[in-house]
Amino acid sequence: MSTVAISASDVNKLRQMTGAGMMDCKKALTEANGDFEAAIDLLRKKGQKIAANRQDREAKEGYVFGKLAADGTYGAVVAVCCETDFVANNADFIKFGESILDLAMSNKPATADDLKSLKLGNVTVAEACVEQMGKIGEKIDVVDYQSVSAPKVVVYNHPGNKLTSMLGFNQTVSEETGKDVAMQTAAMAPVAIDKDDVDNKMLEREMEIARDQARQEGKPENMIEKIAQGKVNKFYTEYTLLNQSFIKDEKKSVRQYLESIDKNLKVTAMKRVKIG
Structure with missing residues (x-):
């Protein structure tokens, strides 16, 4: 049993150091015989125990x-x-x-x-x-x-702090242009910048789904691949950034919008991070 008196100021000091509750701090200091480092370790071990118990909890x-x-x-x-x-x-x-x-x-x-x-x-x-x-x-x-x-990076934090998009450009762009394309990325959730950037496994899955749909619709076997490719082309226009319709002018693709600003302007990187 500890012979060291644990003062209220000691408890408060540990609380300020760790943010843990008063009673948890007092108990940890008592168990650690007043040793602050050992008490912090005890509190961390408590955290680890909580973490272990919560591995199956959903953190959405x-x-x-x-x-x-x-x-x-x-x-x-x-x-x-x-x-x-x-x-x-x-x-x-x-x-x-x-x-x-x-x-x-x-x-x-x-x-x-x-x-x-x-x-x-x-x-x-x-x-x-x-x-x-x-x-x-x-x-x-x-x-x-x-x-x-990148030579120019744009970060867009969507209101609510659950979604952020980030783009890299090969050259400087105006604040308006950068934000417009970043907002497009946030709103339309493209999976790749352009057709060639789509993951091969994802592309093959889309092709297989398209083939199955065509067969279920009774399409002739000699037309299956052509129909499937048509559906994949639609996939490109919906899910690749440069081929999507530009949200501020649906008569243009994002590619055409960028080319209207500068024919050499390229998107070199795209990230979209979302919680929930």
């Missing part, structure tokens, strides 16, 4: 954070999830997510796993998420991280 809420470097050539998006909109809208949760984004902007990690291994204060991002679980009592995780480097 959260906050998507997108940010652009001052020179406009680099952008990053981080999505941090939780279980309820109450937590998602909490100022401390938002601040936590923004601190992870700032870390990403400073270090430019290649992947989400690389981001999670970076130090946020004295712990890694992954460990910080576990600590947040201990404080909040909900599953917390970095579920997506994307970055783009």
Whole structure:
């Protein structure tokens, strides 16, 4: 049994250090015999236990954070999830997510796993998420991280903070043009920039579905491939950015809109991050 007296100021100090509840802090300090580092470890272990118990919980809420470097050539998006909109809208949760984004902007990690291994204060991002679980009592995780480097990067945060789109261009574009195409990406959810960028497995799946539909409609076998290709072409116009109808002028494709500004203007990267 601990012989060290645990004062109210000690409890409050640990609470300020960790954000954990008063009773949890007092119990941890008592068990740790007044050792703050050991008490913090105990609280983190409590968080890990909560995390283990919540692995099967769905975390469909959260906050998507997108940010652009001052020179406009680099952008990053981080999505941090939780279980309820109450937590998602909490100022401390938002601040936590923004601190992870700032870390990403400073270090430019290649992947989400690389981001999670970076130090946020004295712990890694992954460990910080576990600590947040201990404080909040909900599953917390970095579920997506994307970055783009290009001569010109545009980041669009959709109102509500559940959706961010980010584009890279091969040259400088006006704020209006960049935002228009980024909003198109957010609203129309393209799966690729152009036809050649569509994943082969996705393309073959679309072809197979189109073939099956044609056969079910009783189309002649010698016409199946032609019909399927026609349906895939429709898929391209609906789900590839440059071939979609431009939302501000449906008489033009996005490609035609960009060419009307500058025939050499290209979209070199596209990211779309959504929660919920």
